[in-house]
Amino acid sequence: MKNVIKIHKLAIACLLTGAMGMTSCSDFLDQEPKSAITKEEALTLENIGPTVDGLYSAFRDSKSGREGLTFSLLGLDxxxxxxxxxxxxxxxxxDLYNGQLNPMSTQVDKMxxxxxxxxxxxATAIDALDALDKKAENDDVKARIQQLxxxxxxIRALxxxxxxxxxxxxxxxxxAKMIDSARHPLNEVWGQIIDDFTFAAKTLKNEYGTTGQMRATSGAAWAMLGKAYMSAPVESGYRDFDLARKSFEEMMDRYSxxxxxxxLFDENLEFNTPESIFELDYNNLVNMNHWQFDMGSRTVDANFGNGCYFTGYDVALPTAYAYKTKAEGGIWEDGDLRKDESIRYDFTYLGVTLTEVSWGADELDxxxxxxxxxxxxxxxxxxxNMWYSGKNFIFLxxxxxxxxxxxxxxxxxxxxxxNTIVNQVRxxxxxxxxxxxxxxxYSQEEFRVQILDxxxxxxxxxGWRRMDLIRTGKFVELIKERNPWxxxxxxxxxxxxxxxxxDTEIKNNSDIPEEDQNPGYK
Structure with a gap:
């Protein structure tokens, strides 16, 4: 069992220091705070506000780099x-799904x-805000507390x-309730997620005007609540397509x-589309995402240098299924404009078209x-330099x-x-x-197959494909068929x-013993 007092002391310290760089759940819970701060000193709106602001930055940063979005794209169909x-x-x-994917994996540890x-x-901010709310008497203060x-x-639910x-x-x-850092049953995990999204959906603002673009709106929370209801495992007791439908209907008239x-992918029109529900704000100087470094071509780099905007290092590439036409055994239909906006087929730069690869045979695929x-x-x-890529990311x-x-x-x-709704998108x-x-x-069964394509x-x-494959039970079937590795x-x-x-979590967290490892990895 973890010491609840210790958790509270650390939580208060982190509220003021913005400690967002710990390496695991248990590390965070076990370390003593490095500064002497009383709970009363920490529990002020002036201190909690910046912490909440920092949650957005931390979420954005968690998507940047190789261990962010890039790793979430690997091993899929x-x-x-x-x-x-x-x-x-x-x-x-x-991608291989062999013995190299194990508890010692540094990539999994980073994620x-x-x-x-x-x-x-x-969770720290929520606890502190609940304490403040009990003492607040001013309606404006209470409203600010509830917004935060x-x-x-x-963010916690996301x-x-x-x-x-x-x-x-x-x-x-x-x-407020936690007495350990053990793994909890799925009904408890999803119960908190559903409760968090529900509270956010009913409490957040519909819009923020011209400022605060990277902030959650009520529409974003309703959308994520719908996704949660349709993604929760059946055994959790929270899978409910009707509640998902109703959640989506709460917010749909606010967007187009x-x-x-x-x-949608024009770096010069960021935060400027009626389709964006929740967007992460990157730039080319301080808050880069570095994704082009991973997703461009090494052969392009060898021939044109890192000053060509589509150079990179081939870490994440489309599968043949994702880039070929239907006639070739892939997904693309004639005339679909999304194909050439999503995937680069042409490697022409300064009038030169590359045809010979430098290292890997797929570098001009x-x-x-x-x-x-x-x-x-x-x-x-x-x-x-492609390292400085910082195009905004429409997360939702x-x-x-x-x-x-x-x-x-x-x-x-x-x-x-x-079918009518899908035809709007098409x-x-x-x-x-x-x-x-x-x-x-399509018929109902045909629709289930086609919607995944x-x-x-x-x-x-x-970044949604892994969840899509897991929630639909198609993970093994489609990856084994379409991922070459x-x-x-x-x-x-x-x-x-x-x-x-x-393995680092198991070694440092006495509440997660080795025998509690996920099946197949023991």
């Missing part, structure tokens, strides 16, 4: 590692450890949802599809285009909600309406006029739907 990257014995396991400090900080609490709940989707049973962090799909940032090009300023957008909503309608027997993909032969009119076409490389190794099993609990 839509994306995989490049050939040269497979020489990295530790990283290769993320785990980047998330827990946010959960702890959010709702924002903290939103991160907890990722953690449980990827690792299953996890600790439940509630500072951006008519031009390309504008199609690459991810969505995160190319032309501001890093040598002719567009002083950066001249309306097209995603529409497809999720349609999926719920189909599960509820309203397949005709579900109409945009054909420039505003959907050819009759591409309009959906449509989510690749619309949302490829945006998983197909080559032939070792992917059902237990791989969860990552292993990192």
């Amino acid at each position: 839509e994306s995989k590692q490049g050939i040269v990257q497979m020489d990295d014995a530790g990283q290769a396991g993320l 785990w450890s980047k998330r827990w400090p946010m959960v702890i900080a959010a 609490r709702a924002e903290s709940c939103f 991160v907890m949802m990722e953690l449980t989707m990827y690792w299953g049973e996890i600790p439940v962090i509630d500072i 599809l951006e008519p031009d799909f390309a504008k 199609p690459h991810i285009k969505k995160y190319e940032d032309e501001r890093t090009d040598q002719f567009n300023g002083s950066l001249a 957008r309306y097209a995603d909600v529409l497809l999720c909503y349609a999926e719920c309608l189909n599960e509820l027997g309203e397949t005709g309406q579900a 109409t945009r993909a054909w420039g505003g006029t959907l050819p009759n032969q591409y309009a959906w009119n 449509e989510r690749i076409r619309e949302l490829c490389f945006e 998983a197909k080559q190794s032939g070792t992917i099993k059902d237990f791989h739907m969860r990552f292993p609990i990192p």
Whole structure:
């Protein structure tokens, strides 16, 4: 058992210091605070406000770099590692699903450890705000407290949802109630997630005007609540397509599809689309995401240098299924404008078209285009290096909600309406006029199959695919069929739907013993 007093003391210290760099759940709970601060000194709105602001920055930072969005794209049916990257014995396991994917994996440890400090900080803020609310008498102060609490709940639920989707049973962090850092049953984990999103949805503002763009709105919380209801494992007791549908309906009239799909990924039009529900704010100087460094071509770098905006190191690439046409055995239909906006097929620069690879045979195969940032090009300023890529990331957008909503309608027997909703998204993909032969009119069972392909076409490389495959039970089947490395190794099993609990966590957390490791990794 952990000492609750120790947890509270650390929580108060972290509230003021903004400690967001701890390495695990247990590390965070075990360390003593480094400064002497009384609880009364810490529990002020002036101190809690910056902590809540920091949650957004921490969430944004958790997506940047290789251990952020890039690692979440590996080992899927839509994306995989490049050939040269497979020489990295530790990283290769993320696609091979073999013995290299194990509790000692430093990559898995990084993904785990980047998330827990946010959960702890959010839980700390919630506890402090609840204490303040009991003493507050002014209505304006109470409203401010509830707003900050709702924002903290939103971030805690976002991160907890990722953690449980990827690792299953996890600790439940509630500072007021928690007496241990053991893994809790799924019903308790998802209960907190649902409660947090519900409170946020009913409490957050609908909009913030021209400022505070990287802030959670009520619409974002309703959307995530819908996703939670349709993603929760059946055994948790929270899988409910009707409640998901109702959640989406609460927010849908506040957003619309951006008519031009390309504008969603235009680095010069950030925070400027009616489709953006929750957007992470990057830039090219301080808060870079570095994604182009991982998603560009090493052959381009060898020939044109790192001042070419589509150079990089082939860490995450589309699978053949994700870049080929239907006639070639892939997903793309003739005339779908999303294809060339999402994927780079042409490697022409300064009038020169590359045809010979430098290292890996796949370095001139199609690459991810969505995160190319032309501001890093040598002719567009002083950066001249793909490392500085900092295009904003629309973490949650309306097209995603529409497809999720349609999926719920189909599960509820309203397949005709579900087809109509999907056709709205597809109409945009054909420039505003959907050819009759591409309009959906599927049966319920056909819809279940086709919606997974449509989510690749619309949302490829945006970070939702792993959750989609897990929640639909298609993880092993589709990855084994479409990911070349998983197909080559032939070792992917059902237990791989969860990552292993990192060995560092087990060694440092007495509440998670070795025998509590996820099945298949013991």
